[in-house]
Amino acid sequence: MSWRKEQRRAERGYHHGNLKEALLQAALGLIAEKGAAGFTFADAARMAGVSAAAPYRHFRDRDELLSSIAQRGFEQFEARLSAAWDDGRPDTVTAFERVGKAYLAFAREEPAFYNAMFESGVPVDANAALQAASERAFNVIRAAAERLAALTPPGTPRPPAMMMALHIWSMAHGVASLFSRGDAARRKLPMSPDELLEAEVLIYLRGLGFPIDRRPPARGAEPPPVPPEAPSGSGVPPGRPWGKPK
Numbered sequence: 001m002s003w004r005k006e007q008r009r010a011e012r013g014y015h016h017g018n019l020k021e022a023l024l025q026a027a028l029g030l031i032a033e034k035g036a037a038g039f040t041f042a043d044a045a046r047m048a049g050v051s052a053a054a055p056y057r058h059f060r061d062r063d064e065l066l067s068s069i070a071q072r073g074f075e076q077f078e079a080r081l082s083a084a085w086d087d088g089r090p091d092t093v094t095a096f097e098r099v100g101k102a103y104l105a106f107a108r109e110e111p112a113f114y115n116a117m118f119e120s121g122v123p124v125d126a127n128a129a130l131q132a133a134s135e136r137a138f139n140v141i142r143a144a145a146e147r148l149a150a151l152t153p154p155g156t157p158r159p160p161a162m163m164m165a166l167h168i169w170s171m172a173h174g175v176a177s178l179f180s181r182g183d184a185a186r187r188k189l190p191m192s193p194d195e196l197l198e199a200e201v202l203i204y205l206r207g208l209g210f211p212i213d214r215r216p217p218a219r220g221a222e223p224p225p226v227p228p229e230a231p232s233g234s235g236v237p238p239g240r241p242w243g244k245p246k
Contacts, residue, residue, distance in 0.1 A: 020058040022048040024072070027065050032112040032183070036066060036120035066120045067127045073113030074133035080106050081140040092147045099144055100197050103172045104180040108193075111182035118173070141165050141172075148205075156209035164208075171200045 026047035030039040041062040042052045059065045084102035088095045107114045116122075117134075125131050145165035152158040179186060180193035189196060 019048070019050065019054060022050070023055050023058065023065065024069060027069055028112045028116075031069070031115050036115050041065070063122050064127075066116055066122045067130050069113065069116040070120060070122060070124075071127070071130040071133045073110065073117040074130070074137050076110065076113065077106055077117070078133065078137040078140060081137060085140050085144055088144070088147050092144075092151060096144045096148060097198065099141065100168075100172055100201065101194050104176050104193050104197060107176035108180045108182045114176070114181065115183075118177070138165070138169065141169050144168075148210075151210065153209060153211060159208050167204065168201065171204065172197060175200070 023044055027039070027044045030043055030047060041055055041059075044062075044065060045052050045055050048054075055065065059068070080102045081099055084098040085095050086098070122130075124134050142162065142165040145168060146161040149158055149161040149164055175193050175197045179189050179196065
């Protein structure tokens, strides 16, 4: 659901006392227009049609307002990624490609949420609810990476699933931020962002030793999952992948 539809609901709801929602939608509108750094707490109050003091009934400050928007964004992001992954159906590679397309589509269709989530400068680990929402979204990519790692060909060292998840997230985020965003900062490409990301991932997987075959895999061709690699030697510490590491 786009922020514009939610904003219309909020405008109707505010007349019944839904001040918090009205402020959230006002801030989303300002982010879409000016970016997360382009407005003040007072601007959000003014756009919502309330006094400058009114927002403090629900939010400690502007950062807490942005944090709430980012949390909602990650919740919607997780829902999109999960629907695209669909527990790896009908096969891991096809489902994984859908996840990449869903990532780019979210950045393109929800630029205000995307900006609040990744470009607002609000520390993810400063808010427990925001941190949990961001980790749930990342876990969809990690689950897909674990299934991909399980497809490592015989005789090829199996890459750590967390490392793959972080690399693939970085590729998707880079393409989304540069070429698939829904605002004026989007750069032009001689191909679609989906095609660019697909090419990146194919090159990456080939570098890890995966066979690059665009034909649908034969039924039952995927080997059963093997136990995950031991943490030692992976080079990737556990932590909070979307946020600032401690």
